[in-house]
Amino acid sequence: MGVSLLYALVIVVANSFGAVSGMGGGVLIKPMLDTIGADSVAAISFYATVAVFTMSVVTTGKQLQHGVKLSFNMLLWIASGAVIGGVIGKALLSWSLSMWSEHMVLAAQIILTILTILFAFLNTRFNWRSFGLNGWYWQLGCGLVLGFFASFLGIGGGPINVALLMLLFGMPIKLATVYSLATIFCSQGAKLIAIIIAGDNLQFDLQRLWFIIPAAIVGGFVGAKLSQVLSSEKVTIVFQLMLLVVILINGYNGVQLLMHW
Template identity: 60%
Template sequence: MTGVVYFVVIVLANSLGAVSGMGGGVIIKPVFDFIGANSVVEVSFYSAVAVFVMSIVSTIGHLKNGFCLKWLVVLWVSLGALIGGMVGDLVFSKIVAVTGQRNALLVQVILTIITLLFAMLYTRFNWQSFNLEGFFWYLLCGITLGFFASLLGIGGGPINVALLMWMFGIKIKDATVYSICTIFFSQLSKILTIAFTTGFAKYDTSMLMYIIPAAIVGGLVGSRLSKVLSAEKVVIVFQLMILTVILINVYNGIEVLI
């Protein structure tokens, strides 16, 4: 029964996540925490796999739809995300080891809410972009995005789109595609870090038979919706997702405290 629930959650979350560029982990992670069927470490792993698979499917879909990527931007941001993702996963593992799963979850909830508020304020008030260029800024952006993606276990989230728009002046529909590409590398780094450190033995990998197909479906639906929705509609989807996830995280944070 848990697998079926996970399947439905992932399809819905990844569909919306592919459209908004947030990557479904921003919904998958807190909802799975709320369900409480698995540990915080397992949930982070399942979320990473779901978003990783979705990012592959969604990126292929965008390229087939004719989106022209600036590969130099993708290269440097993704390299940074790969580095940041490894660091973020190691930091999260350290937090769990030092403080325990309960406090680690609380840290994730608080930091997730902070990044959500940043993204909401940026898209609400249209802050002036810096229009930065050059490999250093692309690399720094990627490191920041990859670090928070792995640390929070949300596979990217709202900070991706908002930071890309803020630093480089990218329009929201373009930023969502670059965000998904970045998410691919940040989650790849998370999965590789697990593979070469603790391994996968401690995870119930039977759940992947539900998670991977659901991620594929979500990626296909999301890339199709992204093609037909206007930039204004994408902003609405983005902001509604933020509000929803803030409420879920606030509830989960209260549950941890009491």
């Protein structure tokens, strides 16, 4: 009960900020649950996926309700790539856990997360010039990259989403956050289906979902509301602050991992 309540608190806060920034809350949920250390890497990845998927449903629905316009074709290609990339990432994570120790897999996740964070921070901090790409193949490729990292790292969305959408297609940050969350909805939905079909979810403590899902819904509503009232400049600040927090958390987890190797 105590651990589940702590998970719920983490998810409400993480999903609120994750919805505003377009990262999805997993980028905070995953390392913070790792820090708590109450469950395995696979279980934490599953809980983060459920939380982020739930939040993406709520937030994307609220954004569309408030009149945000999306290109269906573009979203379809990005989401299709994200679904494929998500399945590949899930398969690679499962294979990695079967081949190596949890310590080694967690170390790889921490390193890759920090590298994607640095890319995202530098992109938004220095306003790198957009490539202005167009075409379904670029959108599909972008989705593949986003889905793979989101699934393999177990963070649901991640810092790379918004930054890559802005860099490749020249989207303003607030529009990029909506596309990011819609993409997260598709990729994490596909990941959950794959987990359930394989029966992997039966090895986890499903009682925790009674706390995780309501917390994710609350976080989604709070994040959607904040996204409506904050300016693009403030959304950028929230995005960058989240990146710094995630770097600190992953750095701490990396030090703890080395100390207990």
